[in-house]
Structures are given as C-alpha cells and as structure tokens.
Amino acid sequence: MRWLALTLVVCGCATTRMQHAEWVVEVKQDRLQLQALGGYHVNPDYPLSFRGEGVSVERAQFTVEEKRATARIPRKPGVFAFSVCDPANCVIEKVELTPH
Amino acid sequence: MTRLLALSLLASSLAFADPAPDFTLKDLDGKTVKLADFKGKTVVLEWFNPGCPFVRNSHTKGSLVTTAKKHTQKGVTWLAINSGAPGKQGHGVEMNREAKKMFSLDHPVLLDESGQVGKAYGATNTPHMFVIDKTGQIVYRGAIDNSPDGEGASPQGGKLINYVDAALEDLAAGRPVKVPQTKAYGCGVKYGS
Numbered sequence: 001m002r003w004l005a006l007t008l009v010v011c012g013c014a015t016t017r018m019q020h021a022e023w024v025v026e027v028k029q030d031r032l033q034l035q036a037l038g039g040y041h042v043n044p045d046y047p048l049s050f051r052g053e054g055v056s057v058e059r060a061q062f063t064v065e066e067k068r069a070t071a072r073i074p075r076k077p078g079v080f081a082f083s084v085c086d087p088a089n090c091v092i093e094k095v096e097l098t099p100h
Numbered sequence: 101m102t103r104l105l106a107l108s109l110l111a112s113s114l115a116f117a118d119p120a121p122d123f124t125l126k127d128l129d130g131k132t133v134k135l136a137d138f139k140g141k142t143v144v145l146e147w148f149n150p151g152c153p154f155v156r157n158s159h160t161k162g163s164l165v166t167t168a169k170k171h172t173q174k175g176v177t178w179l180a181i182n183s184g185a186p187g188k189q190g191h192g193v194e195m196n197r198e199a200k201k202m203f204s205l206d207h208p209v210l211l212d213e214s215g216q217v218g219k220a221y222g223a224t225n226t227p228h229m230f231v232i233d234k235t236g237q238i239v240y241r242g243a244i245d246n247s248p249d250g251e252g253a254s255p256q257g258g259k260l261i262n263y264v265d266a267a268l269e270d271l272a273a274g275r276p277v278k279v280p281q282t283k284a285y286g287c288g289v290k291y292g293s
Contacts, residue, residue, distance in 0.1 A: 045285045047247070047254035059254075081249065083153075089189055090287045092153040092249070 016099065022091050023084050027073070027099045032057075034069040036084045042069045043083035043090060050097070052078025075099045120232040121220040125181065125210040128193050128200065133210055138177045140234055142271055144168070144264060146244075147218065147289060148180035148209060149190035149226040150199030154286035157250030158227055159203040163262045164244055168207055171268050178207040183218030185292030190226075215291040225284040231267045231277070240267035242282030250286065 016027040024035045032050060036042050042064055050057040050071065055078045062071040069082065077098045084091050120143070124134045135143065146164070149155050158164035168178045184191040196209045212218055221230055222241075227250075231240035245262045247255040255261065267277045 045248050045283075047249050047256075049254060081254075083249075085287070087288070088290070089151075090153060092157065 016097060018095055018097075020093070022086075023082075023093070025080060025082075025095055025097070027097055030072050030075055030099065032071050032073045032080065032097070032099075034080075034082050034084075036067045039086040040084040040091075041066050041086070043085045046081075046083035046092070048080075048082050050078045050080045052076055073097075073099060118238050120230070120236050120238050121217070123212075123217040123220070125212055125217060127208040127210055128197050131208075133179065133208060135179075135232075139236065141175065141177050142234055142268065143177045143179065143232040144171070144268070145221065145230040145232070146178065146180045147223040147226050147228040148182045148196075148199075149184055149287060149290060150182075150195055150202075151190035152226045152287035154250035155190075155226050158244055158286075159199075159205075161251040161253075162245065162247065162249075163252060163260075163265070164203075164227065167244070167262060167265050168205070170265070172207060174272065176268060180205065180207060180209045181212050181217060181223075182209060183212040183215045183223060184290040185213055185215060188290035188292070189287075190290060213292075215289070215293075218289050218291065223289050225286040226289060227286055228284040228289070229264050231264060231271070233271055239271065239277045240264065240280055241284075243284045243286075246282070248285035 018025045022037055022040045026033045047059045048062045048069055050073050055074050055076050057071050057073050062069050079094050080097050081094045122135050124132060127133055172178050182196055200209055227244050229244050230238055233239045244264055245260060247260055252260050263279055263282055270277045
C-alpha cells in the first residue's frame, strides 16, 4: 500500500489522514487540508479539486498557501486531485476520501 | 501618450513573433537534426520529460495523445526536446526510448543535455510548446491547452482549448495565430544550472 491511511475517532470527531513522503491529506469533519512536506510546496498552477457524485469543489474554493491548501467540502465521498512539487520533481495525486 | 501606448503594444506583439533560434541536436539514435533543415515547413517544438507527470498525463489522457499525429500527417514537423541534464528526472537515452514507445511517438525526441537550446527558447516547463511558421518565426509559445492538470479534465472556463491545435489550424487557413502566447504549465525544465 502506497499511502498510510488512518481514520481516528477522537471526542466524537472523525479525522481521515493519508500520508506520503511528500504530503499529508487530512479531512476533519468538513475541512480538507493538504500539507506539503519537506522541500515540497503546493503547485500553485494545478487545478485542485474535490469531485464526487453531486460534489464539485474547484480550485477557486480552496485557500492555497505555499505549503498548505484547505477547503470546506461536503461530507460525501469524492476524489481529491492535487499536485505538490520541489525543485526536482512534481507529483500529481488523486486520493479517494470519505469524510465522516 | 496614446502614441506611446500604441508603440508599446506594437513592440509586445512583435515580441510574440521572434525568429526561432536555430539549433543542432541529436536524436535518440544519434542522428543529427537541424532546425534549419526544416526551412519552409511549419515546425512544432515540444519540451519533453518522460518523468514529469504532466507530460505523462498529456501523452496518455490529454491533448498530446493525438495532436502530433494529426498534424504531422498534414506535413507539420514535430520535434520533442528534452533539456534535462545528466542525473536529472527524465534524462537518458533508454528512458526516453521507453517513453517514445509507451506514448507511441512517431516524431523524434532530441537531447539537449546542456540546456542551451531550451534556454535560447525560454522553455521553462514540460510540456512547453512552440509553433514556428514557414518563415521561421515563433508564432505560438506556451501551454498545450488550458487544462493545467495535463489530462484535459479541468479546462479553465469549462471548455477545453488545445492552443497548439488552434495555432496550427490558423496557420493552415492562412490566418494570423489568434492566441500567440499562453502561460505554460507542468514541471520545471530540469536544467543542469
């Protein structure tokens, strides 16, 4: 398995967390957060999106900083598409998320 | 003031139609390819890196799947150029040969390890596209399309526009290229310095 995926239930709040060497994606209630790790940054040109059945959260609805991108998302399953880069490499990922 | 503005606009439009810098590079079989040999033909230059996910997306799902074949059949010359330095992502004859096979490329992949050609053109991304008309002028430079995921799934404005296809259609019809410049997206070119 490429990613480490965890769902934690603490104080009645569910958190889904996926971690890779270059990034961490976390969903806590309706808040989706991408954190770039190490020398990686959020690719500012990539059309970030969270899409699923009847769900479409697009780039304009994300708050994007150098190392982090966040958005409010509906509590429905979807695919989060994003890209992070360092000076040598870019990574494009699509991860399936099921907010609780 | 109006005159100054007009002169400035003229200067910026001329900048879009610079003469294409000539170059001599080798392909993956060691064969020498000179841009000057294609004088009188429309040429497309595609900055290429098989390790870049945007290049892979474009060649497997996006606008680069069919564009080269469509236009080379009509007499356009299409050259991919890899300006990656030794040791950088996407460098090496074997890796580029594998990519050429995987993406079913019929056109040459040229190696520019020193990065001199890439820098002469101002290539910053992979893919970064340049269209050169029959007179040797660069008439389009920028992205392959308006979907910066490389796969055509997120076109800005909702409708996918393949800028290179549009530029080549304009040239074929004898029209000026309507969109001569866009912002390239993708990975940075892996220059050595």
